[in-house]
Amino acid sequence: MTLIIVLVVIAVVIMFVVSMYNSLVQLRNRVKNAWSQIDVQLKRRHDLIPNLLETVKGYMKHEREIMENITKYRSQAMDAGTVGEKAQAESLLSGALGQLRVQVENYPDLKANQNFLALQEELTSTENKISYARQSYNDQVLFYNNKIQMFPSNIIAGMFKFTEEEFFEVENETERAVPKVAF
Amino acid sequence: MWELIEANRRKSLILFFTLGLILLLLGYFLGSAYYPDGGGFIGIFFAFVIWGILSLISYFSGSKILLAVSGAKEVTKEVHPQIFNIVEEMKISASLPSMPKIYIINEAAPNAFATGVKPENSAVAVTAGLLARLNRDELQGVVAHEVSHIVNRDVLFMTFAGIMLGSIVLISEVFLRSLWFGGGRYSSKSSKSSGQGQMIVMIVAIVFAILAPIIAQLLYFAISRKREYLADASAVRYTRYPEGLASALEKIANSTEELKTANKVTAPMYIANPLKQKGQKLTDITSTHPPISERIRILREMSGGANYVNYQNAFNKIKRSNSQIIPSSGLADQTSIGLKEASVIPYSLGLNKQMKRDTGDIMMKVNQYSFIQCSCGLKIKIPPDYKKSELFCPRCGRKHSIRN
Numbered sequence: 001m002t003l004i005i006v007l008v009v010i011a012v013v014i015m016f017v018v019s020m021y022n023s024l025v026q027l028r029n030r031v032k033n034a035w036s037q038i039d040v041q042l043k044r045r046h047d048l049i050p051n052l053l054e055t056v057k058g059y060m061k062h063e064r065e066i067m068e069n070i071t072k073y074r075s076q077a078m079d080a081g082t083v084g085e086k087a088q089a090e091s092l093l094s095g096a097l098g099q100l101r102v103q104v105e106n107y108p109d110l111k112a113n114q115n116f117l118a119l120q121e122e123l124t125s126t127e128n129k130i131s132y133a134r135q136s137y138n139d140q141v142l143f144y145n146n147k148i149q150m151f152p153s154n155i156i157a158g159m160f161k162f163t164e165e166e167f168f169e170v171e172n173e174t175e176r177a178v179p180k181v182a183f
Numbered sequence: 184m185w186e187l188i189e190a191n192r193r194k195s196l197i198l199f200f201t202l203g204l205i206l207l208l209l210g211y212f213l214g215s216a217y218y219p220d221g222g223g224f225i226g227i228f229f230a231f232v233i234w235g236i237l238s239l240i241s242y243f244s245g246s247k248i249l250l251a252v253s254g255a256k257e258v259t260k261e262v263h264p265q266i267f268n269i270v271e272e273m274k275i276s277a278s279l280p281s282m283p284k285i286y287i288i289n290e291a292a293p294n295a296f297a298t299g300v301k302p303e304n305s306a307v308a309v310t311a312g313l314l315a316r317l318n319r320d321e322l323q324g325v326v327a328h329e330v331s332h333i334v335n336r337d338v339l340f341m342t343f344a345g346i347m348l349g350s351i352v353l354i355s356e357v358f359l360r361s362l363w364f365g366g367g368r369y370s371s372k373s374s375k376s377s378g379q380g381q382m383i384v385m386i387v388a389i390v391f392a393i394l395a396p397i398i399a400q401l402l403y404f405a406i407s408r409k410r411e412y413l414a415d416a417s418a419v420r421y422t423r424y425p426e427g428l429a430s431a432l433e434k435i436a437n438s439t440e441e442l443k444t445a446n447k448v449t450a451p452m453y454i455a456n457p458l459k460q461k462g463q464k465l466t467d468i469t470s471t472h473p474p475i476s477e478r479i480r481i482l483r484e485m486s487g488g489a490n491y492v493n494y495q496n497a498f499n500k501i502k503r504s505n506s507q508i509i510p511s512s513g514l515a516d517q518t519s520i521g522l523k524e525a526s527v528i529p530y531s532l533g534l535n536k537q538m539k540r541d542t543g544d545i546m547m548k549v550n551q552y553s554f555i556q557c558s559c560g561l562k563i564k565i566p567p568d569y570k571k572s573e574l575f576c577p578r579c580g581r582k583h584s585i586r587n
Contacts, residue, residue, distance in 0.1 A: 037275065118264065124319070125268035132276035132421075135520075 020156045027144040031165050034137035035083075038168060041129045042077070042090060048126065049074050052119050056100070059110040063103050069096040083166040094127065134168050141165045190510030191413070195340045198406050202347040202399055206230050209351060209395045213358045216388035219381055234350040238343060245342050246298040246306060249452065253296070254444045255286035255308040262287070262548045263314060269323050270307055273330040276421040283307045283333065287545065292440035293317065296452040297329035298338055305333045311545045312440065317431050320525060324418055324428030328454055331417035337410050341451060344403055351399045355392040362389070407451050407471045412508045415478055416494035423489040423523040429482035436475045477501065489520040555583050 053067055060067070073096055077089035101120075110116055145164045148157040156162075207227055214226020241248070260267040266285060274282050279302055286308035288294075293313035299305025307329045309322075317325065332338055419425045435455045445457035451471040484497035491513040498508050507514075544554070544564075551567040559579035573584045 121265055121268065125265075125272060128268075128272045128323075129275050131523075132272055135276070136278055 017156060020153050021160060024144075024147060024153065024157060024160070024162050027140070027147055028162065028165075031137070031140045031144050034133070034140045035168075037133040038130060038137055041126050041133055042086075045093075045123065045126045045130070046074055046078055048119065048123050052116075052123065055113065055116050055119060056104075056110065059107045059113075060103065063100065066096060066099050066103065070100065083168055087168050090130075097123070097127075138167050138169075141167050190512050191335050191337075191340075194406070194510075195336070195344070198402060199340075199344055199347070201402060202344060202351070205395050205399050206234060206347060206351050206354075209354055209391060212384070212388040212391045213354065215384050216358075219384065230350065230354055233354065234347060237346045237350060241342050241346050242300060245300065246304075249296075249298050249449060250286055250306065250308060252444065252446075253288055253308060253449060254290070255288045257306075258285055258287050258548075263545060265319065266309065266314060266322065266326075269319070269326050270330075272323065273327050273421055276327070277330050277334050277417075279305075279330065279334065283330070285309075287311055287314070288444065290440075290442055290444060292442040292457065293435045293438050294442050294445070294457050295325050295329055295454045296449075297332045298452070299333055300339045300342060302333050305338070307333075310442070312438070313435075314545055316434055316438070320422075320424055320427035321431035321434065323422050324424070324431045325454055327418035327421040328414050328428060330421065331414040332410075335410070335413060335417060337414065338452075340410075341407070344406070345451070348396075348399050348403050352396045355396050358388070358392045404471050408473045409508060411473050411478070412481075412494075412498065415482065416491055416509055416513075419482065419485060419489050419494060420491065420520065423520060424525070425482040425485045425489070425522070426525070429479045432475050432479050432482075436479075489522055553585075555585070557581055557583065 049070060053070065056063075056067070070093065073089055073093040077086060077093050080086040080089045104110055147153050148162055148164055207230065210227035210230030211223040212226070214222040214224065214229070216222075218225065266287075270283060270285055273279075281303050283297070283299065284306040286306055288308055288310040290310040291312040293310055293316050295307065295309040295313055297305060297307050307326060309325070313325065314322070415428060418428050422428070432455065442453075442457035445453060450456055450458050455475055456470065456472040481494070481497045481501045484501055485493050486497075487493055491509045495507070495509045495514055499505060544562075547554075547564055553565045553567075555563045555565065555574075557563060557576040557579065558581065559576060561576060561578045563574070563576060563583070565574070565585065569585070571585070573582055575582055
C-alpha cells in the first residue's frame with residue numbers, strides 16, 4: 001500500500017517537473033524568436049547605411065564628423081556580443097542617424113533626391129520595426145525572467161540552468177538626444 | 184493580448200446566439216403562418232438552410248467577393264513601398280503570424296478596410312485617395328486600426344453576424360412580400376381550420392417579420408460601434424501614437440468625395456462609414472460607426488501612455504460616462520507604454536492639384552503603367568501595351584528609350 005502511495009507521489013512529482021521544464025523551454029524559445037525579429041531589422045539597418053552614406057556624400061560636404069560617427073557606431077554594433085552592448089551601440093547609431101536627419105534640412109537638393117527619399121523611407125521603417133520588435137522582445141523577457149525567479153519554477157530553472165535573459169533597453173538619455181523635427 | 188481576444192469572442196458568441204434565436208423564432212412563426220400543423224419546424228429548417236448556404240459562401244470566398252465588389256487590386260511592393268513598410272511594422276507590433284496582403288482601391292475618397300476570417304489569411308485594402316492624402320503617421324494609424332480588426336477577430340464576427348442579419352432581413356422581406364401578393368390563399372385555408380387561432384398566428388408572424396430585422400440590426404450596430412472603439416484603442420497600442428489616427432480620421436471626415444464602390448453591406452467593414460448620412464445625430468443607434476468627431480476627441484484626450492487603460496480613461500472623460508468599452512482583461516495590464524514622437528518622414532503634399540495627380544499615379548502603377556521623368560520636368564506615363572522601344576517627350580521633344 002505504502003509502495004503504491006510512494007510511486008504515485010513520485011509519478012506526480014516527475015510529471016510536475018516535466019511540465020514545468022517544458023514550459024520554461026517554450027518561454028525561452030519565445031524570447032529567442034523575439035530576439036531574432038529584432039536582429040533581422042538591425043541587420044537590415046546596417047545594410048542600408050553604406051547606401052545612405054554613398055547617396056548623401058555628394059551633397060553634404062560639411063558633415064564629415066557625423067558620417068564618421070555613423071560608420072564607427074555601425075561597426076561597433078556589428079561586433080557587439082551581448083544584448084546590452086548591442087543595445088548601447090545601436091542607440092548611439094540611432095542618435096548619429098538622427099543628427100544626420102536634422103542636417104538634411106540644410107540641403108534642399110538632397111531632400112529632392114528620389115533615391116535619398118526612398119532610402120530614408122526604408123530607414124525610418126526599419127527603425128520603427130526595431131522599436132516595435134523591441135517592445136515584444138522585452139515583454140517576452142519579462143515573462144520568462146518572472147518565471148525563473150518565482151517559486152516553484154525557480155527550483156526547476158536552477159536545476160536545469162535556465163538563466164535570466166537581458167532586456168534590450170535603449171538608454172533614455174540617448175533616445176531623448178534624437179531631436180524631434182517636423183518637416 | 185490573448186485574454187482580450189477571448190473576452191471579445193465570448194461577447195460575440197452571445198450576440199451570435201441571440202441573432203440565431205431571432206432567426207429561429209422567425210422561421211418558426213413564419214412556418215406556422217403558412218402551415219399551422221407542424222409548419223413551424225419546416226420554417227426553422229428553411230431559415231437555417233438559407234443561413235448555412237450564405238455562411239458557407241462567405242466563409243470560403245467572402246474576402247474575394249468583398250475585394251472584388253470594392254474594386255480592390257492586389258499590389259506589389261514596387262507600387263507603393265511605404266504602405267508595405269507600414270503594414271509590416273504593424274504586423275510586427277501586433278505579432279500577426281503572417282503578412283497581410285495589400286490591396287489598393289481605385290477611388291479618390293480616403294477610406295480603408297480589412298478582410299480575412301483567419302489572421303493567417305488576411306488582407307488590408309486602402310483607397311488611392313487615402314495614400315495620396317495622408318502622411319506616414321496617419322497612414323500608420325489607419326493600418327493599425329485595420330490590423331486590430333484582424334487581430335481582434337472582428338472580420339470573422341462581422342462576416343458571420345452580418346450573414347445572420349442578412350438572412351433575417353431576407354426571410355422577413357420575402358414573407359411580407361408574399362403576403363402582399365398571395366394573401367387570398369391563406370384566408371380560404373383558414374376558414375377550413377380553426378379560423379381565429381390561425382388569424383392570431385398570422386398576426387404574430389407579421390409583427391415578428393417586421394420587428395425581427397429592426398431588433399437584429401440594432402444589436403448588430405451596437406456591437407459594431409463598440410468594436411470600432413476597441414480597434415481604435417488597439418491601434419494606439421500598436422503605433423503608440425494616438426495623434427496619427429486622430430488626424431487621419433479628421434482628414435477622412437473632411438473629405439467631400441463619396442466612395443462609389445461601397446454599399447450597405449460592405450459599409451461596416453470600412454474604417455469610417457463610407458455612406459455619408461446628412462444630418463445624422465451624434466448618438467444615432469442606427470449607425471454602424473461611432474461619430475467620427477467623438478473618436479477623434481477620445482484619441483486626442485489620451486495622455487500618459489498608449490495602453491488600453493489610457494484609452495478607457497479618455498473614453499470616460501469624453502463621454503462623461505463610466506461604461507466600459509475595453510474588456511476587463513485588457514484593462515488589467517497596467518504596464519505603461521510610452522507614447523512615440525512624430526515620425527520625421529517628409530511627405531507633405533500641399534496642393535490639391537498635386538494630390539489628385541498623386542492619386543492618379545498610384546492607380547496607373549497599379550495598372551502597370553511605367554513612368555519616365557523627362558529632364559524638362561514632365562512625367563511621361565506609358566501604358567503597359569505600348570510596344571515601341573522609344574518615345575519623344577510631348578513637351579520638349581527629347582528622345583527617351585524605354586527599357587522593358
